[in-house]
Amino acid sequence: MNLRQLDEKYLSRSSDPENIEVIKTKGSFIYDAKGKKYIDFTMGWCVGNVGWNNDEIRRKLKSFNGPEYVTPHHLYKSWVELARQLAQITPGKLQKSFRATGGTEAVELALQAAISHTRRHKFISIEGAYHGDSIAARSVGSPDFGRWHPLFPCYRLSPPLDEACADSAEKWLKNRDIAAVIMEPVICNLGVLIPEQKFMERIQELCKKYxxxxxxxxxxxxxxxxxxxxxxxxxxxxxxxxxxxxAITAGFAPLGATITTEEVAKSMMSHETGYYSTYGWHPRSVDAALATIQFLLKHQERLESNTLDMGAYFSERLNQMNFKGKVEINVMGLAIGVHLKNKNYGEDIVEKARRRELLLSESDSGFTMFPALDIDFKTAKAGLDIIEDCI
Ligand SMILES: Cc1ncc(COP(=O)(O)O)c(C=O)c1O
Structure with missing residues (x-):
């Protein structure tokens, strides 16, 4: 049996894998067993922000000589260091970290913390959103994920995310039984949907009020x-x-975190809800997160400026392309969503691009791209030229 047949026999998947047997990654490229070199405009869907197999981070991780495991009940210096840094770099008054193994678990903890802190159990999210694959995360995600078994009531706000949309949430919020509003600040899972500033201000204001x-x-x-x-x-x-x-570990190891204010964290302790995670913040993952954050801070200026320049270049090129039918292009930094006249057209472009050794990510209404933040002009141009040929 070949690898594909063995994969089909032993791995459970929700869709067929792409026929790419990965043997190596570097920078913005993925190499497969057939000798193909793919330009990666997806970077594992926002994992490889600093480029695959980042040399500086890899070198640092090689010298790891900490314990192979620390039980969640013990003290571990690097946990405190990572939590301290997260408190420092995250916005507002966020201070305390809950240790998780990935995004779904981080969202799960956030929902639990909100229930525990407010003693309420209803939520508001954005129509069509995705927040992970556990039953609770699905319950605040698109009804496509949660309708079959929602754990709690969740009301959905329908885009456009403007002031009127935020106002419309008041009819639910004023009953004072909503634990939390949950959303991505820029909604990558809806083709990089960018809420209006007024929406954000109003929804935060209403949350505080109620x-x-x-x-x-x-x-x-x-x-x-x-x-x-x-x-x-x-x-x-x-x-x-x-x-x-x-992206917190640049792809070197799994790790998630839920960072809360001191008050929210306190309520999780006093209600003894329990959130033990055996492998949450494994020492090697924490080492990878510390090395990645160090890299991001050291190169912050260069990365931010490249992200803006390259984002502008993607935007300019995509806007000049002759896509069939009506097209909408959303760009925020290097989060890029292309909305097309229909899903099939998007799938067709993604498939053709893959045959030309460029990786894009299908979305409900087209395709999305999340290139490495340090992508160079030559690689960006080469990928965009392929898209232009495929449309
Ligand atoms: C916004 C968002 N939240 C949560 C998740 C779940 O993360 P993970 O796959 O690490 O469980 C994802 C995954 O794509 C995501 O995009």
């Missing part, structure tokens, strides 16, 4: 993706809870 917490899910947008360390910064958000994962 004792509802504001959860921002920065699992995809965190660590430079939108041109700032966190997308919340574009809107001066002061969330009560912020979730991170994906």
């Amino acid at each position: 004792g509802t917490l504001f959860i921002v899910d920065e699992v995809a947008t965190g660590f430079g993706r939108t041109g700032k360390m966190f997308a919340s910064e574009h809107f001066n958000l002061e969330p009560d809870i912020l979730c991170v994962a994906k």
Whole structure:
């Protein structure tokens, strides 16, 4: 049996894998077993923000000589160091970290913390959103994910995300039974949907007024993706809870974190809800997160400026292309969404691009791109030329 047949026999998947057997990654490229070299405009969907197999981070991780495991009940210096740094770099009054293994668990903890803190169990999210694959995360995600078994009531705000949309949430918030509003600050899962500043201001104001917490899910947008360390910064958000994962370790190891204010964290302790995670913040993952954050801070200026320049270049080129039918292009830093006349057209472009050794990500209404923040002009141009040929 070949690898594909063995994969089909032993791995459970929700869709067929792409026929790319990865043997090596470097920078903006993925190499496969057939000798193909793909330009990666997806970077594992916001994981490889600092380029695959980043030399500086890899070198640092090689010298790791800490314990192979620390039980969650013990003390560990690097946990405190990572939590301290997260408190420092995240917006507002976020201070305490919950240790998770990835994005879904980080969202799960955020929802639990909101229930525990408010003693309420209803939520508000954005129509069509995605926040992970556990039943609770699905319950605040698109009804496509949650309708089959929602754990709690969740009301949905329908885009456009403008002031009127935020106002419309008051009819639910005023009952004072909503634990939290949860959303991505720039919604990568909806083709990089960018809320209006007024929406953000109003929804935060209403949350405060009615004792509802504001959860921002920065699992995809965190660590430079939108041109700032966190997308919340574009809107001066002061969330009560912020979730991170994906790019926090540059792909070297799994890790997630739920960072909350002191008050929210306190309520989790006093209600003894329990949030033990055996592998949450494994020492090697924490080492990878510390090395990645160090890299991001050291090169922050260069990365932010490249993200803005390259984002502008992607925007300019895409806007000049002759896509069939009506097209809408959303760009925030290097989070890029192309909305096309229909899903099939998007799938067709993604498939053709893959045959030309360029990786894009299908979305409900077209395709999305999340290139490395340090992508160079030559690689960006080569990928965009392929898209132009495929449309
Ligand atoms: C916004 C958002 N939240 C949560 C998740 C879940 O993260 P993970 O796949 O690490 O569980 C994802 C995954 O794509 C995501 O995009």
